[in-house]
Amino acid sequence: MxxxxxxxxxxxxxxxxxxxxxxxxxxxxxxxxxxxxxxxxxxxxxxxxxxxxxxxxxxxxxxxxxxxxxxxxxxxxxxxxxxxxxxxxxxxxxxxxxxxxxxxxxxRKEIPWAEVSPSGRSKCVTCGEAIAEGSVRVNLGRLVEFGNQVRTNPVKVHPSCVARQLGEADCDTDGETLAADLRANSAGLEAVLLDGALAQIDAS
Ligand SMILES: [Zn+2]
Ligand SMILES: [Zn+2]
CATH class of the missing domain: 3.30.1740.10 (Zinc finger, PARP-type)
Structure with missing residues (x-):
């Protein structure tokens, strides 16, 4: 007490x-x-x-x-x-x-989600290149340690870089359910843009 x-x-x-x-x-x-x-x-x-x-x-x-x-x-x-x-x-x-x-x-967004990049200022954590304004970017979970706590932070990647990012040891997003999760969590994104991003993810 x-x-x-x-x-x-x-x-x-x-x-x-x-x-x-x-x-x-x-x-x-x-x-x-x-x-x-x-x-x-x-x-x-x-x-x-x-x-x-x-x-x-x-x-x-x-x-x-x-x-x-x-x-x-x-x-x-x-x-x-x-x-x-x-x-x-x-x-x-x-x-x-x-x-x-x-x-x-x-x-508050739930990881993973896809969205239109509002500016050209964000960089893809996988390839380090800028993400173009108006293009779709995907937010995946990455494990980050704070002292003895582990948190999942969102990191932004190109759709074509998603497959590579999913293979990183600190990636906390499940590739198996990714498509379904993106559909569930990306309410603000037009369906046609999400379909395009998913096609790019599949092709990579
Ligand atoms: Zn308090
Ligand atoms: Zn990239």
Whole structure:
């Protein structure tokens, strides 16, 4: 359990909104530290090993668990704080954070996808040549290590370079299902252009 817990169990409200009383708590949403005085939402957890709050940045909670924020506002959860915080943003403002987060999620592309290159500035990672403006480029997954984490990042390639890129050791895109995946993930691309790119991939 976290530190920073109230001592009197009988006082525990289901939600509390407060300025963090120290910098020791961690946000359960983004897993980063919650700096002292930054607004946080505590959600009471009653478990077999005790009762206490799990903390979230108020903004993180708005993005990922808005229903809890709504409930906390309805309960005026700032009144459960030891020191009632000032400058609590209006619920509508937090609602906007949620909308933005959901919009971003929708726009996030799923790897692999094909698209029209909006400029001539991108370079194909396979051959190193520029990808012409207006031509179709394919985004394939590449494994990248960050410390002890491995992530898949999109890399851009010419359709004619896809076969070579799929053979790279750090390629994280499955060649077997590539055509079906591209069809599923390339909603913004005209079908005739996608067909052309798939033909080039097959021919290479
Ligand atoms: Zn957070
Ligand atoms: Zn290329």
């Amino acid at each position: 976290e530190t920073d817990q109230p001592t009197e169990e009988s006082e525990l409200a289901p939600f509390v909104i407060e300025g963090a009383r120290s910098s020791r708590s961690k946000c359960k949403t983004c897993r980063r530290k919650i700096d002292k005085d930054v607004l946080r939402l505590g959600i009471l957890l009653e478990g077999p090993y005790g009762t206490g709050y799990l903390w979230h940045h108020l903004n993180c909670a708005a993005k990922r668990r808005f229903e809890d924020v709504e409930e906390a506002f309805a309960a005026e959860a700032w009144n459960a704080a030891k020191v009632v915080p000032k400058d609590i943003p209006p619920l509508a403002e937090l609602g906007k954070l949620r909308e933005e987060a959901e919009q971003k999620k929708k726009e």
